[in-house]
Amino acid sequence: MNKEKLSVRDYIQNLSAKGQYHFTTNEVQIALEVSHIAAKAALRRLNQKGEIASPYRAFYIIIPPEYKKLGCLPPEQFIPQLMEYINEQYYIALLSAAEIHGAAHHRPQQFQVMMRKNRRPIVCGRVRVQFFARHNIEDISTVEMNTPRGRMLVSSPESTAIDMVGYTNHSGGLDNVAIVLSELAEVIDPSKLLSAAEQAPIAWSQRLGYLLDLLNYTDKSHTLADYVHKNASVWAPLERTKPMTGALRSSRWKLAINAKIEIDL
Numbered sequence: 001m002n003k004e005k006l007s008v009r010d011y012i013q014n015l016s017a018k019g020q021y022h023f024t025t026n027e028v029q030i031a032l033e034v035s036h037i038a039a040k041a042a043l044r045r046l047n048q049k050g051e052i053a054s055p056y057r058a059f060y061i062i063i064p065p066e067y068k069k070l071g072c073l074p075p076e077q078f079i080p081q082l083m084e085y086i087n088e089q090y091y092i093a094l095l096s097a098a099e100i101h102g103a104a105h106h107r108p109q110q111f112q113v114m115m116r117k118n119r120r121p122i123v124c125g126r127v128r129v130q131f132f133a134r135h136n137i138e139d140i141s142t143v144e145m146n147t148p149r150g151r152m153l154v155s156s157p158e159s160t161a162i163d164m165v166g167y168t169n170h171s172g173g174l175d176n177v178a179i180v181l182s183e184l185a186e187v188i189d190p191s192k193l194l195s196a197a198e199q200a201p202i203a204w205s206q207r208l209g210y211l212l213d214l215l216n217y218t219d220k221s222h223t224l225a226d227y228v229h230k231n232a233s234v235w236a237p238l239e240r241t242k243p244m245t246g247a248l249r250s251s252r253w254k255l256a257i258n259a260k261i262e263i264d265l
Contacts, residue, residue, distance in 0.1 A: 008042040023060050055123075070125050072124035079152065089116055091137070097155045119131040161188060177211065178211050203232075210253045244256035
């Protein structure tokens with residue numbers, strides 16, 4: 001029993017010495033030449049001691065001393081490896097992506113990841129990972145960024161801006177989206193913004209363009225204005241869940257201004 005336990009610890013120590021902080025139950029079973037039940041039992045003991053964690057079935061991560069209180073690795077240090085393990089396309093999205101690009105008025109409480117289909121959230125120690133769905137995920141512009149454990153895919157600043165107005169309920173509401181955009185807009189390329197807009201519903205461009213104008217970033221919004229003028233066939237509400245009746249209208253964005261944006265910078 002002790003030999004097996006020490007062997008498991010030796011196995012994960014060898015992995016971490018090589019800079020690898022993830023592994024699977026099957027890999028342990030093969031490396032130690034033990035049964036699946038024995039491998040799971042040994043891993044359960046290390047899990048109870050806080051040396052490893054399992055954010056996903058049969059997928060484990062090694063917790064170095066500096067993250068013991070977190071009870072997990074930071075999400076950017078295991079989500080790319082987990083997505084590879086389950087063979088799913090992904091990108092870091094919304095407020096998490098905005099923070100990575102240097103635009104986050106408040107640190108998001110959950111790490112936000114976009115996939116082709118929704119998945120249940122991950123809870124790993126004090127880490128919370130929330131998943132959202134975009135059916136055309138392969139068409140969304142992303143950038144590769146380094147992490148201490150490898151590389152991860154993050155939505156480009158332009159795609160991040162588009163996504164936030166499309167998923168306002170998960171981005172802290174319109175007010176918070178405007179606050180984040182006030183910082184994110186600094187790194188937005190207008191021509192790339194148009195390309196990102198073409199992969200989303202036209203109403204997202206109508207709302208984003210209005211917010212950029214409100215923030216005095218007309219130099220960033222002009223490509224969206226042309227795009228909206230040519231492609232928006234109906235008026236859209238600024239706040240999707242509120243009625244348009246009696247609202248002021250923006251002819252530039254074909255948008256009913258049915259919400260007041262409060263920007264507390």
